[in-house]
Structures are given as structure tokens and as C-alpha cells.
Amino acid sequence: MRNFEYARAADIEQAIMLHARGSDTVFLAGGTTLLDLMKLDIMQPARVVDIHKLKLDQVEPLGDGRVRIGAMVSNTDLARHDHIRKHYPALSQALLSGASTQLRNKATTGGNVMQRVRCGYFRDGVSACNKRNPGSGCAAIEGLNRNVHAVLGGSQHCIAAHPSDMCVAMVAIGATIHLQGPKGRRDVPFADFHLLPGDTPWKEHALEAGEMITHITLDAPMPGSRSAYLKLRDRGSYQFALASSAVVVALDGNVVRDIRIALGGVTTKPWRAANAEAVMRGKPASEALIREAAATAMAGGQSYGQNGFKLMLGQQAVMRNLSLLMA
Template identity: 85%
Template sequence: MRNFDYARAADVDQAIALHARAAETVYLAGGTTLLDLMKLDIMRPAHLVDIHKLGLDQIELPGDGRVRIGAMVSNTDLARHAHIAEHYPSLSEAVLSGASTQLRNKATTGGNVMQRVRCGYFRDGVSPCNKRTPGSGCSAIDGLNRNVHAVLGGSPQCIAAHPSDMCVAMVAIGATVELQGPRGRREVPLADFHLLPGDTPWKEHAIEPGEMITHVTLDAPMPGSRSAYLKLRDRGSYQFALASSAVIVALDGQTVRDIRIALGGVTTKPWRAANAEDVLRGKVVSEALIREAAAAAMTGAQSYGQNGFKLLLGQQAVIRNLSRLVA
């Protein structure tokens, strides 16, 4: 590991000021991704600003039906919070499906939103990787791409799948990322916060230099809804999704009054499957309709060889989850 300077901020303003003092400065939250990448010599910050003591570790209920989550709320505290477990079960299930108990105790909401991809070519430090070294190429497209590579949202520059379970559930729910930086405070819808790779895969987030996440605010729950998160993977613990879905559905009898579907594991960012929702909304639910919606969710998917099975597995993530919810 390379040498670096360390400073602990006492409040948000001080954290932003410390970050602005020098280039190559990074905010340190839970560190479960950052420290790993520093040890691998993939990220090389010269300065770390510790934001543990900023009072951003609370879950607030403003009274308007929404929930405001501090960036430093641990994954464990988020998943186990009584209001989250009752009113946002898909989010609680998504968080608990990720990593291990020890990592969830340390990992944070803001850090989860900002976590980086698990592509082995990105992390090995030597293979051509446009995300790590712009213009060098993408080794995954013709290489080993079975597990953590996407079939939706990729480009000739990058096909690394987004790793977060939490963000998939939040995109289905509807959420807003609150940012604060040298130019003040602003909000970005979570659906727009993560960027498609396109021609600039090294630009992963809609965040400006010096900005930090302070909160993530969830939309109010869909009235009369039920929800679930389904994660499909090779083994039952401590593994990233091959395909996943977060589904929120409200029924009037057997008619779909409203529906939200988001995908993970098969996509380069948390993916709202609006076309699948359009197939279902206002229709009487049936096995045939669910399969039609699942196929619509994977519209535009492209196989890169070893990950071709995800074209059907992504459909199964929708079919199994939605079928269980409407049974």
C-alpha cells in the first residue's frame, strides 16, 4: 500500500474544506471497497478525509411518508430498522443478501451507492481496462465474462455489471441522492446517479469534484403494495448476483394497479425495467403476462459469450419474484 495522509473531519463543511486542499483526495466512509482497492493499487489517493463523525448515521422519518437515510448508516442498521423492514421489505432483503455480517456492520449507505465494479480485469491492475486506464480497451468483452459482467447497458468500452443489491431495490422504490460540495447542496435522482459506460466508462457517477453524499431519501411506499428482492447466484451467501430483481406491485383483485421492477446482476447500472412495467400495468395478471413482461425487461440484452445464459436468467429473476408476489 502506498503512503497517504489522513484527516478526520468534525462536520460536513470541514470535510469539504479538507477535501478541497489537495488533489487526489478521497472521502473515507466504511472503507470496505476503498481500502481493498488501495491494497490492490487500483485506487491511489494521496489524502483520505474520514467522515465517520459527521452525524450522518441516522434514519429520519420526516412525516411526509418518505425516509431520509444518512450516508453513514451501516448496511446492518438499515436492513434491521423496523420501519424499513415493515414498509420497504425489498430493500431490507436486498441489503441482507449482500456480503457478510461483518462487512454489513462496517459498510455504509453512501459507500454502497459509490462502490465500484468487481470485474477481475479492472482489479488485476495489469489487463487492458478502460475504466481503470482510459483508452486501453476492455478485456472482458472477449475474455472471462460469466459472473460479474452485464448483458444490458454495456458498450464496446465496458460491460462490467454494477455490484450493488441495495441500489437495485432503491431504484425500484424511487430515491434521491443528496450531495454537498464546494458549490453547495443539490439532489440527484438515484436512477440518474449511476452512469452508463458509453464512451466514458471511467465516469461512473453523476458527482462533481469535492462533493460527498450526505443522505439518500426514499420515496413514500406505494399504497397497498407488496414487494420482494430476489437474488440468483451460484451459492447462497457472500456472492454477487448473476441476476436479481426488485419488484413492487399493487393489485386491485387480480389487476395490476401499479408496478415497479428493477434489475441487477445483468446490467451496468441499477436498471428500472419500465417497458416490463408497461406490459403489466392495468392488466389482469397471468402466467403468460408475467412471461411477456419478463421478456420485455430484457429487451436489448446482448450476450458476450460466457454470460449469454443471463439473457434467460434475467427473465427468471422477474418471473420467479413477481409470480411469488401475486400468488
């Protein structure tokens, strides 16, 4: 590991001030991703600003039905929170399906949003990777791409899948990310925060220089809705998704009044499948309709060889989740 400067912030304002002292500075929250990447020499910050003592560790139900989550709330505390389990079960299920108990105890809400891809070519430090070394190419496109590479949202410059389970649930629920930085405060819709790789895969999110996530506010639950998260993987624990889905649905009798569908494991960012939602909204639920929606959700997917099975597995993740919720 390289030498770096370390500072601990007492509050948000001091954290932003400390970060502004140099361009090569990162915030340290739980550290479950950052420290790994520093040890691998993939991230090489000159300064680390420790924010784990900031008072951003509360889950606050609001009067209008929304919920405000501090960036430093641990994944365990968020998943186990009574209000989240009751009103946002898909989010609780997504969090509990990820990592291990020990990691969930350390990992934070803000850090989960900011976690980086698990592509082996990104993490090995030597292979062609446009995220790590812009312009070098993407070794995954013709290389080993079975597990953590996407079939939706990729480009000729990057096909690494976004790794988060939590973010898939949040994009289905709907949320707002609250940011604070040298220029003040601003809000970004959750669905707009993560960026597609396009021609600039090294630009992964909508943060501006010196900004940090302070809170995330979940939308109020859809009236009369139920939700669930389904994760398909090679083994039953401590494994990233090959394909996953988060579904929030409200029925009037047998008719789909409203629905939100999100995908993970098969996509380069947390993916809202609005095209599949449109197929189902306002129609009587049926097995045929579920199959059509699942196929639509994966429309436009592209196989890169070893990961081609995800084109069907993504459909299975949507179909199985919808069938369970509508049973």
C-alpha cells in the first residue's frame, strides 16, 4: 500500500473542507471497497478523509410517507430497521442478500451507492480497462465475462456489471440522493446518479468535485403495494448476482394498477425496466403477460460470449419475482 495522508472529520463542513485541500482525496466511510482497492493499488489517493464519525447514521420516517436515510447507516441497521422491513421489504431483502454479516455491519448506505465494479480486469491492475486506464480498451469484451459482466447498458468501452443489490431495490422504489460539497447542497434522482459507460466508462456517477452523499430519501410506498427482491447466483451466499430483480406492484383485484421493475447483475447500472412496466400496467395479471414483460425487460440485451446465458436468466429473475408477488 502506498503512503497517504489521513484526517478524521468531526462534521460535514469539516469533511468537505478537508477534502478540498487537494484533488487526489477520497472519503472513507466503512472502507469495505476503498481499502481493498488501495491494497490492490487500483485506487491511489494522496489523502483519505475519514467520515465514519459523522452523525449521518439515522433512519427517519417522514410525515409524508417518505424515509430519510443517513449515508452512514450500516447495511445491517438499514436491513433490520422495523419501518424498512414493513414498508420496503424489497430493500431489506436486497441488503440481506449481499456480502456477509461482518461486511454488512461495516458497509454504509452511501458507500454501497458508491461501490465500484468487481470486474477482474479492472482489479488486476495490468489488463486493458478503460475504467482504470482510459483509452486502454476493455479486456472483458473478448475475455472471461461470465459472472460480473452485463448484457444490458454496456458499450464497446466497458461491460462491467454494477455490483450492488441495494441500489437495484432503491431504483425500483424510487429515491433521491442528497449531496453536499464546496458549492452547497443539491439533490439528484436516484435513477440518474449512476452513469452508463458509453464513451466515458471512468465516469461512474453524477458526483461533482468535492461532493459527498449525506442522505438518501426513499419515495413513499406505492399505495396498496407489495414488493420483493430476487437474486439468482451460483451459490446461496456471499456471491454477486448473476441476475436479480426488484419488483414493486399494486393490484386492483387482478389488474396491475401500478408497477416498478428493476434489474441487477445483467446491467451496467441499477436498471429501471420502464418498458416492461408499460407492458403490464393497467392489464389483468396472467402468466402470458408476465412472460411478455420479462422478455421486454431484457430487450436489446447483447451477449459477449460466456455471459450470453444472462439474456434468459434476466428474464427468469423477472418472471419468478412477478409470479411470487402475484400468486
